[in-house]
Amino acid sequence: MTPHNNAKIGEIAKNVLMPGDPLRAKFIAETFLKNIKQVNSVRNMLAYTGTYKGKEITVMASGMGMPSIGIYSYELFKVYGVENIVRVGSAGAYVDKLDVYDVVLAESAWSQSTFAHTQNGYESDTTYPDKELNEKIIATAKKLGIPLHVEKIHSSDVFYTEPNVDSYKEHFAKHGCTCVEMESFALFHNAKVLGKKAACLLTISDSFTSHKVTTPEERQTAFTKMMEIALETFID
Numbered sequence: 725m726t727p728h729n730n731a732k733i734g735e736i737a738k739n740v741l742m743p744g745d746p747l748r749a750k751f752i753a754e755t756f757l758k759n760i761k762q763v764n765s766v767r768n769m770l771a772y773t774g775t776y777k778g779k780e781i782t783v784m785a786s787g788m789g790m791p792s793i794g795i796y797s798y799e800l801f802k803v804y805g806v807e808n809i810v811r812v813g814s815a816g817a818y819v820d821k822l823d824v825y826d827v828v829l830a831e832s833a834w835s836q837s838t839f840a841h842t843q844n845g846y847e848s849d850t851t852y853p854d855k856e857l858n859e860k861i862i863a864t865a866k867k868l869g870i871p872l873h874v875e876k877i878h879s880s881d882v883f884y885t886e887p888n889v890d891s892y893k894e895h896f897a898k899h900g901c902t903c904v905e906m907e908s909f910a911l912f913h914n915a916k917v918l919g920k921k922a923a924c925l926l927t928i929s930d931s932f933t934s935h936k937v938t939t940p941e942e943r944q945t946a947f948t949k950m951m952e953i954a955l956e957t958f959i960d
């Protein structure tokens with residue numbers, strides 16, 4: 725149906741949960757959804773549609789980085805009629821107050837990326853999630869008793885930076901960013917451009933200050949709290 729997605733129109737729900745990793749998408753679908761059907765297989769960017777407490781939901785992977793989530797989220801909004809995308813990803817903490825496994829909701833995404841400027845001439849270095857969707861997520865987390873840090877995040881184009889050019893301390897001091905991931909700036913931009921809604925929940929997987937890390941296996945299965953928040957938000 726698109727060069728990157730072979731789901732048929734109508735096979736993708738209005739609400740999409742979007743992890744980075746295709747195997748995490750499979751895990752979420754198999755763990756939380758009923759009546760699941762795999763609807764995309766192109767490039768193994770797995771997508772599944774099923775039901776959560778009776779409501780239709782799609783889980784689709786975004787891949788890593790802004791070019792990748794930029795393609796998939798644009799097509800979901802524009803071609804498949806998706807209304808809401810909640811990214812569920814991992815992030816590296818820039819500050820002591822965020823520990824591994826803490827759950828973060830992005831209140832803004834600052835980036836050095838040219839994605840938004842290239843896409844439509846957008847001038848700012850910061851994009852924003854949908855306010856109403858964020859408020860719903862905050863209310864759901866409260867109802868579930870899951871502590872949520874609402875934070876300014878950094879969307880970076882580069883995972884491996886040389887120490888002389890990119891100081892995480894500076895990103896916190898100058899821009900207030902308390903953690904880093906690699907996708908939300910583009911997701912929020914696409915949603916805004918297309919009149920749709922997006923938000924981003926993150927689980928801290930590593931820390932620049934304590935140097936704690938989590939393994940890929942832990943990341944695939946242990947980040948269930950943010951998934952429950954997102955799923956319960958969708959059925960509200």
Ligand code: ADE
Nearest residue numbers: 814815816904905906929
């Ligand atoms: N996602 C999880 N940890 C990250 C890090 N350290 N940098 C960028 N993205 C991340």
